[in-house]
Amino acid sequence: MNKTKKQIVFEAAAKLFMEKGYLAASMRELAERVGLEQASSLYNHLKSKEDVLRKICLENADKFIKGIDEIERIKNDPITQIKALIHLHINIAAEDPTSVTVFNDEWRHLSEPYLSDFLAKRRNYENRFKAIIEKGIQTEVFKAIDPTVAFYTILTSVRWIHYWYKPERNISIEKLESDIFDLLVKGLQKE
Amino acid sequence: MNKTKKQIVFEAAAKLFMEKGYLAASMRELAERVGLEQASSLYNHLKSKEDVLRKICLENADKFIKGIDEIERIKNDPITQIKALIHLHINIAAEDPTSVTVFNDEWRHLSEPYLSDFLAKRRNYENRFKAIIEKGIQTEVFKAIDPTVAFYTILTSVRWIHYWYKPERNISIEKLESDIFDLLVKGLQKE
DNA sequence: GTCTATACGATGATAGAC
DNA sequence: GTCTATCATCGTATAGAC
Numbered sequence: 001m002n003k004t005k006k007q008i009v010f011e012a013a014a015k016l017f018m019e020k021g022y023l024a025a026s027m028r029e030l031a032e033r034v035g036l037e038q039a040s041s042l043y044n045h046l047k048s049k050e051d052v053l054r055k056i057c058l059e060n061a062d063k064f065i066k067g068i069d070e071i072e073r074i075k076n077d078p079i080t081q082i083k084a085l086i087h088l089h090i091n092i093a094a095e096d097p098t099s100v101t102v103f104n105d106e107w108r109h110l111s112e113p114y115l116s117d118f119l120a121k122r123r124n125y126e127n128r129f130k131a132i133i134e135k136g137i138q139t140e141v142f143k144a145i146d147p148t149v150a151f152y153t154i155l156t157s158v159r160w161i162h163y164w165y166k167p168e169r170n171i172s173i174e175k176l177e178s179d180i181f182d183l184l185v186k187g188l189q190k191e
Numbered sequence: 192m193n194k195t196k197k198q199i200v201f202e203a204a205a206k207l208f209m210e211k212g213y214l215a216a217s218m219r220e221l222a223e224r225v226g227l228e229q230a231s232s233l234y235n236h237l238k239s240k241e242d243v244l245r246k247i248c249l250e251n252a253d254k255f256i257k258g259i260d261e262i263e264r265i266k267n268d269p270i271t272q273i274k275a276l277i278h279l280h281i282n283i284a285a286e287d288p289t290s291v292t293v294f295n296d297e298w299r300h301l302s303e304p305y306l307s308d309f310l311a312k313r314r315n316y317e318n319r320f321k322a323i324i325e326k327g328i329q330t331e332v333f334k335a336i337d338p339t340v341a342f343y344t345i346l347t348s349v350r351w352i353h354y355w356y357k358p359e360r361n362i363s364i365e366k367l368e369s370d371i372f373d374l375l376v377k378g379l380q381k382e
Numbered sequence: 383g384t385c386t387a388t389a390c391g392a393t394g395a396t397a398g399a400c
Numbered sequence: 401g402t403c404t405a406t407c408a409t410c411g412t413a414t415a416g417a418c
Contacts, residue, residue: 005401021299023214027394040395041402049394079380108212142379145370146362152355153374157348164343171337179336183344187378188324188333189270196383218412231413232384240412 009034009045013052014098022053022106053106054114060103061121063092068128078136079185082154085129086181089158094173097162104159129155154184200225200236204243205289213244213297244297245305251294252312254283259319269327270376273345276320277372280349281356285364288353295350320346345375 003011012033016025027039027049036042046052067088075081093100107118130151136142142150158180165176194202203224207216218230218240227233237243258279266272284291298309321342327333333341349371356367 021212021214023212024300026392028392036402038403039393040397040404043395044401082379109215136379140381143373143377143381145373145379146366148355148360149362149367149370150374150379152352153348153371154379156351156354157344160347160351161343163347164339169339171340175337176340179340180344182334182336183341183375183378185379186334187374187376187380188273188327188336188341188345189376189378190331190334217410219410227384229385230411231386231415234413235383 005034006045009042010052010055011098013046013049014056014102017053017056017102017106018098022102022109025049050109050111050114053102054110056099056102057107057110057114057118060092060100061118061125064088064125065121067092068125071132072128078132078139078141081132082136082185083181085132086158086184087177090161090173090177090180093162093165094167097165101162104162126151126155157184196225197236200233201243201246202289204237204240205247205293208244208247208293208297209289213293213300216240241300241302241305244293245301247290247293248298248301248305248309251283251291252309252316255279255316256312258283259316263319269323269330269332272323273327273376274372276323276345277349277375278368281352281364281368281371284353284356285358288356292353295353317342317346348375 009030013025013030016030016033019025020029027042031037031039031042034042068085071081071084071088075084108115110118130147133142133151133154134147137144137147137150161176165171171179200221204216204221207221207224210216211220218233222228222230222233225233259276262272262275262279266275298313299306301309321338324333324342324345325338328335328338328341352367352371356362362370
């Protein structure tokens with residue numbers, strides 16, 4: 001299955017945004033990377049630089065929303081739900097690390113009203129993630145630590161997996177998943 | 192104790208870098224914020240935009256290096272050392288959240304040779320942090336999970352505390368510290 | 383120490399020829 | 401679909417008057 005030039009351009013843009021950051025990435029360099037001599041030629045394949053960023057941010061936000069929709073629907077107890085959330089973050093990051101990096105690090109360069117839309121989606125996801133932890137604490141499945149601290153510590157450690165996890169490290173994603181689960185849920189210390 | 196204009200300019204720059212990102216922060220806006228009409232007037236107080244970034248990155252890198260120096264010197268067992276590392280990250284972040292945010296998020300805009308210097312320092316710190324975890328695993332104080340996974344999961348969760356921890360949340364830094372320690376070392380799950 | 387004036391390059395994007 | 405030509409704007413930074 002051949003990629004369209006549009007797909008090639010969008011993927012190269014995501015990679016460039018990841019490597020240099022959105023602002024430092026120039027349309028002229030993007031053109032070079034896809035074999036075009038002129039930046040102006042890019043505009044047959046995309047509407048604007050920000051439009052590319054918008055699509056990346058939106059796509060990934062939707063992946064997380066869909067993921068937590070299903071977790072809330074299918075799973076019941078907080079432990080299983082946390083396990084599924086870790087699974088969700090790792091799988092999204094492993095599937096398309098470039099795109100998820102841009103989503104995580106460059107969303108703040110969205111202009112309004114896209115920025116507000118994005119933040120609303122993110123808040124929605126985070127509130128639901130946090131509610132799962134709160135339920136676990138209330139039902140005494142989890143320790144009585146501050147729910148905000150627990151929530152952000154867990155979210156932060158799974159949110160930036162793409163920063164360091166490279167398949168070259170010879171850790172399978174199954175091992176990654178179960179080690180992170182063991183660490184966060186059962187603790188680093190041996191009994 | 193009065194602040195010199197230089198201090199005022201440097202602090203405003205750090206805040207601007209944090210709020211907009213280094214590249215999006217302009218010298219013209221910085222001038223406005225410190226009550227100067229012209230960006231050119233700033234150059235009496237700083238050498239260049241990047242020079243400000245360099246100082247921020249270097250200062251914070253040194254704080255972490257000094258911190259781990261002392262931890263290696265004074266503490267013995269891995270559990271106490273991990274506790275002290277969590278303490279270190281939280282204290283540095285609480286002391287000057289603006290500066291540590293810029294240090295964490297904007298270092299990649301350093302130019303050579305400063306970038307290489309910075310990365311060397313960071314690698315040094317991370318290797319020593321990781322060695323503490325590895326020692327814990329070898330001496331069977333810690334679980335036999337992959338040391339790289341354990342290291343990055345813990346580092347990531349303490350490295351981005353400044354993203355969400357605000358004193359307004361009414362969590363004291365002592366409580367923050369002990370909750371994060373409980374979560375990471377003893378696990379979220381209740382016995 | 384702050385100002386005016388200015389140099390100089392890079393940026394995203396558009397119009398129109400081919 | 402790619403090119404040439406071009407635009408308006410903004411970026412950091414310097415020289416020199418006051």
